[in-house]
Amino acid sequence: MKRILYGLLFIVCSQCNTWAVEAVFTTEDLVINSKKLDETRNLVVYLPAGYSKSDAHYPVLYVTDGDIQGPHTAGTLDYLAKFDQAPQMIVVGIVTPRETRERDLTLTSADKQDPEQLANADLFLAFVEQEVIPEVKARYRTLDYQGLAGTSHGGQFAINALVKRPGLFNGVVAVSPSLYWNKSQLLTLTETALKQGSLQGRLYISIAQEEPTMTEPFANFVALTKYYPNQQLAVISQTFSNETHNTTALLGQYYGVKYLFDGWAIPETPQTLADLQAIFATRSSLLKTALIIPEDRAAGYGQWLQYLNRQDDALTMLQWNRETYPQSLNAHLLLIKAYLHFDMEDKAHQALSEAMKSIKGLSTEQKAQLESLFL
Amino acid sequence: MKRILYGLLFIVCSQCNTWAVEAVFTTEDLVINSKKLDETRNLVVYLPAGYSKSDAHYPVLYVTDGDIQGPHTAGTLDYLAKFDQAPQMIVVGIVTPRETRERDLTLTSADKQDPEQLANADLFLAFVEQEVIPEVKARYRTLDYQGLAGTSHGGQFAINALVKRPGLFNGVVAVSPSLYWNKSQLLTLTETALKQGSLQGRLYISIAQEEPTMTEPFANFVALTKYYPNQQLAVISQTFSNETHNTTALLGQYYGVKYLFDGWAIPETPQTLADLQAIFATRSSLLKTALIIPEDRAAGYGQWLQYLNRQDDALTMLQWNRETYPQSLNAHLLLIKAYLHFDMEDKAHQALSEAMKSIKGLSTEQKAQLESLFL
Known part of the structure; x- marks a missing residue:
């Protein structure tokens, strides 16, 4: 099921x-x-x-x-x-x-x-x-x-x-x-x-x-x-x-x-960052253009790996996502949540200040949303 | 081939x-x-x-x-x-x-x-x-x-x-x-x-x-x-x-x-009138509406049967086509041609006068086209 x-x-x-x-x-x-x-x-x-x-x-x-x-x-x-x-x-x-x-x-x-x-x-x-x-x-x-x-x-x-x-x-x-x-x-x-x-x-x-x-x-x-x-x-x-x-x-x-397009599809199993990168390398090679893992894909697989408690794989994926999409509030939120899920309070706090620093034009509401994770 | x-x-x-x-x-x-x-x-x-x-x-x-x-x-x-x-x-x-x-x-x-x-x-x-x-x-x-x-x-x-x-x-x-x-x-x-x-x-x-x-x-x-x-x-x-x-x-x-729509398709082999009628009966039953063999279908299969020298099958098909589409010059032409192909001169002449009688508003050109079959 x-x-x-x-x-x-x-x-x-x-x-x-x-x-x-x-x-x-x-x-x-x-x-x-x-x-x-x-x-x-x-x-x-x-x-x-x-x-x-x-x-x-x-x-x-x-x-x-x-x-x-x-x-x-x-x-x-x-x-x-x-x-x-x-x-x-x-x-x-x-x-x-x-x-x-x-x-x-x-x-x-x-x-x-x-x-x-x-x-x-x-x-x-x-x-x-x-x-x-x-x-x-x-x-x-x-x-x-x-x-x-x-x-x-x-x-x-x-x-x-x-x-x-x-x-x-x-x-x-x-x-x-x-x-x-x-x-x-x-x-x-x-x-x-x-x-x-x-x-x-x-x-x-x-x-x-x-x-x-x-x-x-x-x-x-x-x-x-x-x-x-x-x-x-x-x-x-x-x-x-x-x-x-x-x-x-x-x-x-x-x-x-x-x-x-053999090699294009992503298998219906949890994928690590390395897996996804390999698939996107194949896609890039097939289409003769550089394709990057979309943010929602990395986020989705990161959350799936977190749900499966595969700590290293989940964090690697969500860290990559934040580094790649530093302006995305969601990428920062998911990484902080993951640190908290794995009881890594210090890392979560570091990630919070990273978010405050990275995202340009962060609104009061968005700040509140980030801080509410620690309540 | x-x-x-x-x-x-x-x-x-x-x-x-x-x-x-x-x-x-x-x-x-x-x-x-x-x-x-x-x-x-x-x-x-x-x-x-x-x-x-x-x-x-x-x-x-x-x-x-x-x-x-x-x-x-x-x-x-x-x-x-x-x-x-x-x-x-x-x-x-x-x-x-x-x-x-x-x-x-x-x-x-x-x-x-x-x-x-x-x-x-x-x-x-x-x-x-x-x-x-x-x-x-x-x-x-x-x-x-x-x-x-x-x-x-x-x-x-x-x-x-x-x-x-x-x-x-x-x-x-x-x-x-x-x-x-x-x-x-x-x-x-x-x-x-x-x-x-x-x-x-x-x-x-x-x-x-x-x-x-x-x-x-x-x-x-x-x-x-x-x-x-x-x-x-x-x-x-x-x-x-x-x-x-x-x-x-x-x-x-x-x-x-x-x-x-199983039973809808016509097999890729010569079809007699009875074959086609059976298929169109199935089609009619599937669609809950009366479908009739189109003139070009009957004509195509009639010519194919004639090419294979299956005289009775060809004539049955082309006769049906003429009876069903009495206003179609082509239906008459094909039947006359078939009679001539099978050396049935009398039938061909009968079919010619049938064509002259049936088709309303037959033009001079069309008449000439019919008569030229006997030259």
Whole structure:
């Protein structure tokens, strides 16, 4: 029972800000007059809950078939972020309508490799890199992290992007990619790249219950990534036996995004400062930006450790919290309370004078609140 | 390869209308000044893609913790509908903020069963039935089908609703319901209801990797539904070993909604008229409204059967299509083409004069199009 209560407590805690009015993601249409493609293209941008009321920057996930695959991807990310399993992300749905879908997403034929004469997926990748990404970066508050997800021909496009522009995307999700295309040309390209050790980032690839035309090149692709292991590339594959080619994208996207942010989630057990710091180091590394443990997180775990009478762990956490957030009345209050809880009167008094000294513009009420701890 | 091409063909076909501009679901805030609860309550309504441009009526799914669980549920339903695994639905997210969440969703204590003095989940259920549902029905184009989904305390609320107001919801999804509440009071209430045979509809219930406090009453609940099988109630249960209490809702909702509409999807194989009619009979029964095979579906399968040279099946389908949609030039054209394909010249000529007779206001161009089939 205790752990359930904790679980509920922490749900409440991590979601405090999501109970506000703007708790739902919003969408915006974006039109790009592409010079690369010499046509007008539509994007649907899914802005995470709270975007307009925040000044935060967000990682971006680009998704092909953006109007079909975008809504569930944005919903999945919203859910994962609310339960702190992944960061909030801007999802950019690149609309690939049926008229141009095959041309946009499938591989350039072998005789069109002249970089000046890009065609098909290579040309569309240049459009994404040189027109879509700069426009998104100019218009929205983005971090440098960017991922790419695609299904079927979109999966083929995503793996082609991994091979042709390694490092452009930090994470790639390829759901049931049509790797049979052009006599499995992408397998050859991938093998060359794997031999050169040029690939990087995280790759999630999945397949459903499908025809051998689909499953055989998939199996060969996975085998290649195992045969030529690559320090800079982490790969995981998954098979959905109860889904078909047409139904598999939601589960693929769910597990795919979870894999891109593997190591992000905080285990549902008491965490010490060192534990949390390790997790936030992983998060920082995944997002390529420095993330610091938020005050409410440190406070919550500090109180939990105190409740468990793990004195050293609790004090280390709450001391760190006060040092890191010296202007926070709450950080000072919690540390003083902890000293008193562990019968450390002297330390508590020192912490009181530290609070009086540190917090700028302390009000009479706040002073009284601090002093009342000793009554 | 053939089946993949068919698969892609049918994706395209079933999604023709989703490539339009309004391909994404939209949200509306709704405020109810509740007399039942004597307070103001917030709802978030997720309208399916294309809602504003259509005059169709939609089934409704009510979801507790509407701002937390709503976005991914709406995304999941959007995806399932686009791949024709479930109907498009209006999702009504009932916001249950933390201040009132426990009071709203957990069981009325045993001494508060006086119907005049409802409390807790029973009172909140009366609010949903007597204030939320009528408001939603007045404001949006709804069908009579309504489902209820909830997670944790929301799952407790959903099962309590199934027991206390059987038939109010046609389908119930309870993800990791907190059945331990009030010394497992809900198990006793469920057993009584099962003995009386009063429960009805479809129930999906799931659990994750959780504490015995959660898993034991869950197992007991599932055992009860098996011990007292009920003609009118269909139950399925699922365990997510790789999810926790806090992370399980997305998968639970996905499989839950799929179960509520089990029998909805059309298998990815050639379908005869009888097959399709059986599926549409199931759909009609699930939604409690008469649904007819759409013209483009009958046309698509008719052409597929013709391609496979299954003469009788193809002609039966295309004849039905012409009889059902006598004003459709395309329905007539396809039947004439099929007769010609199967070398049935006389039938083709009869079908031509039938077309000339049936279609009101046939243009000169359309006439020419029909006649050109015989050139």
